Amino acid sequence: MFENVIIGQYLPGRSFLHHMDPRAKIAAVLFLIIVIFLVNSWNGYALFGAAAIAVYFLSGVPFRYIRKGMFPVFILVILTFFLHAFFTREGDILFSVGVFSFYEEGIRQGLFISLRLLLLVYFTSLLTLTTSPIDLTDALEQMFSPLERFKFPAYDVAMMMSIAIRFIPTLLQETEKIIKAQTARGADFNKGSMRDRMQAFVSLLVPLFVRAFRRAEDLAYAMEARGYNGGEGRTKLRLLVWGWRDTLCCVLIAAFGVVLLFLRQ
């Protein structure tokens, strides 16, 4: 069902992007997300497109993978484009189809917003495709750690995220088992009225939640038995190492941002 969604999936590899420090990648993507919304010229988007192609070659991710992953986003992009094209009524009328007139500004806005969406999903996908979930949580923990001074529980949040990520495949396996067990006893999740389907869905959710709570209790015992006591005094096996790639990336991204700001209309 979700095999076409690439955001959140990790593809192990040995590319330039795979070897970068996750903190640098997160910072770069956050910066690009902000910059995407500031760009308002064709030249700016052309430069962004060139950057996207360059990053693609640095990622080592197969093209068919990206194409497959971007496909579901296209529906949203097309919808967004038509919403702007229909409802923005500024500038000259470019052409009319029946009662609908398409304005220059509407088409321009539609294309800009669509491009922003595509680029946003593209860069975020490349971040998760080239960074393992545990590296992402480690990076977020370190990035949020200055907030611990203001009582923000950075370590606990990272631990929660890491456990949530670790249990996703387990919960999916469990869901599949429950579906099979319920199907064997006559439940049908794909047929019948909306009401029937909702009822069948409840019979899936209840055991799933019960098992999840039992699992949470067992896990809490297992963590406590191994001396888990929050983040205080804890050491770490995984170290994040900032290298030349990361510094280079930050410098290039900053320069890229400055150029894009100059290209603003």
Next chain:
Amino acid sequence: MAIIELRDLEYQYEESDEKVLKGLNKKIHQGEWLSIIGANGSGKSTLSRLFNGLSQPTGGSVLVLGKKTTEEDSLQMIRREVGMVFQNPEHQFVAPTVRDDIAFGMENAGVPREVMLERIDEVSRWVNIEHILHMEPHRLSGGQKQRAAIAGILALRPQVMVFDESTSMLDPNGRKEILETMNRLCRESGLTIISITHYLEEAFMSDRIWFMKAGRIEKDVTTANIPDQLEWMEAEGMPLPYKYQLYREAKKRRIDIRTLRTMVEGE
């Protein structure tokens, strides 16, 4: 030397009117392998959680290396010294890969990274999981997950390991792997093993057996002479391992073992 001592130990769940453990007084000695058997609800698993302070007694005390589990200052030391392997191999896996999971306890104990790396190497070789260190838990078999859990505890260099029905959810191969590991831990490394189990063939591998019934230790016997113990075990409704069933039946019918062999193998 007693490594764990139970003194008038009692335990009662908040929501219950009855005590689950009723005045236990026992000692567990260093380097021995103790099995705790008994029916469901006899108090075995509750007792296992008291060994490393996961639950606190409601009466009496548990002493680990002379320190009470109720002493807040000693609790971290006690949890390092008394490791626990739980029943469900899936539910005790905290980290996203085997390597990270082995490191979890050491990270909590503040072990320096270099030492962690050495110990991960050492314990993964010991339990034979070097080849799966990079793997995620959902790709492992039950036996591999339990061995990873054992490695995670061994890395903390404990003196005691408690196995709470740790083989009950495994297939025969997984079970065999864990039993072999337990045997090596006790016989080669000198660790004290406490094994909570329903399987008598597992209990017979140990040095001593506690039989629990309704919150009391009804029997405390050594496994030096198993045939002497079979009668009460059978009377308590415990399914004997096949070879002992055969032995009991042959004895009851006064069939000579050699005759039995002839009956099975033919003339």
